[in-house]
Amino acid sequence: MKRRRILLPIIVLLVSVAFIAIGIFRNEVAVVLKKAVMICLECIGIG
Amino acid sequence: MAENAKSISIIRTILSVVFGLLLVLFIFCCIFAKAQTDKSFRAFGATFLVKNDIDECNLPNGSLVFIKSGEAKANSIVAYEHSNSIRLAEYSYVPGNAKIIGVATSYIVVLGSICDFFYNSALAFGAFFVLLTALLVFLLTYGRGGSRLRLQTRKRISIQTLWTVLTNSYVIGFIKGGIYQGKLKQLCLPGLNCYSCPGALGACPIGAMQAALTQRSGNKPTNYFPFYAVGAVMLFGAICGRLVCGFLCPFGWAQELLHKIPAGKLKINTFKGDKALRYLKYAVLVVFVFAMPLFITNAFPWFCKLICPSGMLFGGIPLLSVNEGLRSAAGGFTILKLSILAVIIIASIIIYRPFCKYICPLGAIYSLLNKASLYRAYVNENACTHCKRCASVCKMGVDITKTPNAPECIRCGDCKAACPSNAICFSFASKEKKEKKANRTPKIHFTKKPIHTDSTK
Numbered sequence: 134m135k136r137r138r139i140l141l142p143i144i145v146l147l148v149s150v151a152f153i154a155i156g157i158f159r160n161e162v163a164v165v166l167k168k169a170v171m172i173c174l175e176c177i178g179i180g
Numbered sequence: 181m182a183e184n185a186k187s188i189s190i191i192r193t194i195l196s197v198v199f200g201l202l203l204v205l206f207i208f209c210c211i212f213a214k215a216q217t218d219k220s221f222r223a224f225g226a227t228f229l230v231k232n233d234i235d236e237c238n239l240p241n242g243s244l245v246f247i248k249s250g251e252a253k254a255n256s257i258v259a260y261e262h263s264n265s266i267r268l269a270e271y272s273y274v275p276g277n278a279k280i281i282g283v284a285t286s287y288i289v290v291l292g293s294i295c296d297f298f299y300n301s302a303l304a305f306g307a308f309f310v311l312l313t314a315l316l317v318f319l320l321t322y323g324r325g326g327s328r329l330r331l332q333t334r335k336r337i338s339i340q341t342l343w344t345v346l347t348n349s350y351v352i353g354f355i356k357g358g359i360y361q362g363k364l365k366q367l368c369l370p371g372l373n374c375y376s377c378p379g380a381l382g383a384c385p386i387g388a389m390q391a392a393l394t395q396r397s398g399n400k401p402t403n404y405f406p407f408y409a410v411g412a413v414m415l416f417g418a419i420c421g422r423l424v425c426g427f428l429c430p431f432g433w434a435q436e437l438l439h440k441i442p443a444g445k446l447k448i449n450t451f452k453g454d455k456a457l458r459y460l461k462y463a464v465l466v467v468f469v470f471a472m473p474l475f476i477t478n479a480f481p482w483f484c485k486l487i488c489p490s491g492m493l494f495g496g497i498p499l500l501s502v503n504e505g506l507r508s509a510a511g512g513f514t515i516l517k518l519s520i521l522a523v524i525i526i527a528s529i530i531i532y533r534p535f536c537k538y539i540c541p542l543g544a545i546y547s548l549l550n551k552a553s554l555y556r557a558y559v560n561e562n563a564c565t566h567c568k569r570c571a572s573v574c575k576m577g578v579d580i581t582k583t584p585n586a587p588e589c590i591r592c593g594d595c596k597a598a599c600p601s602n603a604i605c606f607s608f609a610s611k612e613k614k615e616k617k618a619n620r621t622p623k624i625h626f627t628k629k630p631i632h633t634d635s636t637k
């Protein structure tokens with residue numbers, strides 16, 4: 134039980150790091166930056 | 181004891197005066213920055229103008245004018261009382277160029293120079309804003325007594341406030357009606373922090389997920405899963421779970437403050453259907469954040485477009501109130517989102533964090549990760565007397581003795597502060613170590629008697 138308590142977060146942590154790495158590799162960071170530096174009309178209730 | 185109280189009161193008085201002075205300076209800087217942006221601005225009965233040539237201004241007597249040279253910086257601002265008899269500054273200038281040669285000694289000029297410095301440095305302006313808030317938070321918390329529960333609430337609201345201000349400290353954005361456009365924006369923040377908030381320094385993870393899913397090549401999606409944004413949320417979740425909701429989310433903080441508004445008997449803890457309604461947020465996550473942006477041909481961030489009240493509160497309202505161009509484009513969607521925000525605001529006064537409990541897709545992801553996070557809750561069964569004090573103070577409706585890491589627990593720590601037996605703790609450490617720690621006598625003493633009495637045993 135105690136092992137599972139530590140194991141699960143470690144697995145999630147590793148998966149999250151892998152996801153971030155895949156995201157960076159697939160250029161998703163640039164997509165996020167491009168979206169975030171422009172005023173998003175949908176967010177502010179215009180688009 | 182009396183001496184201690186006296187020194188606390190002296191410190192508080194000194195800090196209050198400092199805070200007051202800094203606040204005045206901050207307001208002055210904001211007005212000045214506004215004047216720089218608009219070229220002309222009226223406040224406190226004075227006209228603030230930014231012109232190249234003072235003779236262009238054609239001012240009535242008594243107007244307050246800042247003159248800014250295009251070249252020099254700090255000492256290029258001069259205050260000028262437009263009256264033949266009173267001149268605050270000795271100056272000379274080349275008409276049409278407003279090149280200030282004399283440096284005036286007036287306090288207004290000093291203020292003008294400080295304001296100019298802040299206008300030209302967004303970082304300094306942001307730091308000033310954060311410092312001011314930190315001082316306010318300190319004043320509101322330092323040296324004030326209360327029960328353990330009250331101290332915990334105050335501590336948490338302080339952290340929430342500081343975090344919100346820190347991550348939204350691009351002050352110039354609020355004044356100019358624009359947003360921060362630097363490189364930091366590629367980083368996802370942990371909470372529902374709209375990237376269209378003028379002050380936001382990072383990206384909203386839910387917005388980032390939708391941005392990735394709405395990428396198209398022709399009519400076909402190019403990205404079927406937002407790895408980067410989901411990875412970032414999972415990382416925060418794996419470390420601390422829904423602690424993010426309790427401490428690091430601006431919209432959670434806003435709902436928390438709204439719930440402090442007294443509403444007497446109107447306040448409700450739970451109602452019929454409360455439990456079932458909590459599943460709605462998972463549906464919102466799947467439908468509005470993933471399915472609709474991915475599959476509907478019109479690629480829109482549908483959650484942002486149709487629901488998100490955080491975007492309207494922190495992005496829409498400040499931008500629309502300052503930016504005339506945007507205001508003229510407002511229409512049906514503005515009304516829809518303003519109405520949703522209004523409903524959430526009213527509901528937040530009555531119910532504790534209604535958006536977090538029933539709608540928030542980010543909260544839904546963190547809920548799923550609550551059981552799988554390194555930081556977690558422990559209940560020492562040997563110490564627990566089952567007085568149910570913890571469950572009675574929990575505003576999220578969790579009984580921590582039954583489910584220590586329930587999906588709905590935002591790790592606010594209220595139950596821990598309320599537990600008279602000190603049986604609850606939150607930590608990264610192993611259970612055994614923590615159980616020992618949990619059984620220590622509390623460091624903070626109760627000013628009120630704990631509810632745990634013989635009759636409740």
Ligand code: SF4
Binds near residue numbers: 372387388488
């Ligand atoms: S509108 Fe809401 S979901 Fe969209 S980016 Fe802004 S805060 Fe995030």
Ligand code: SF4
Binds near residue numbers: 425540
């Ligand atoms: S549930 Fe959503 S809005 Fe509420 S605190 Fe968590 S992330 Fe923020």
Ligand code: SF4
Binds near residue numbers: 577579592
């Ligand atoms: S169980 Fe405790 S920590 Fe969790 S939400 Fe309730 S009072 Fe806060």
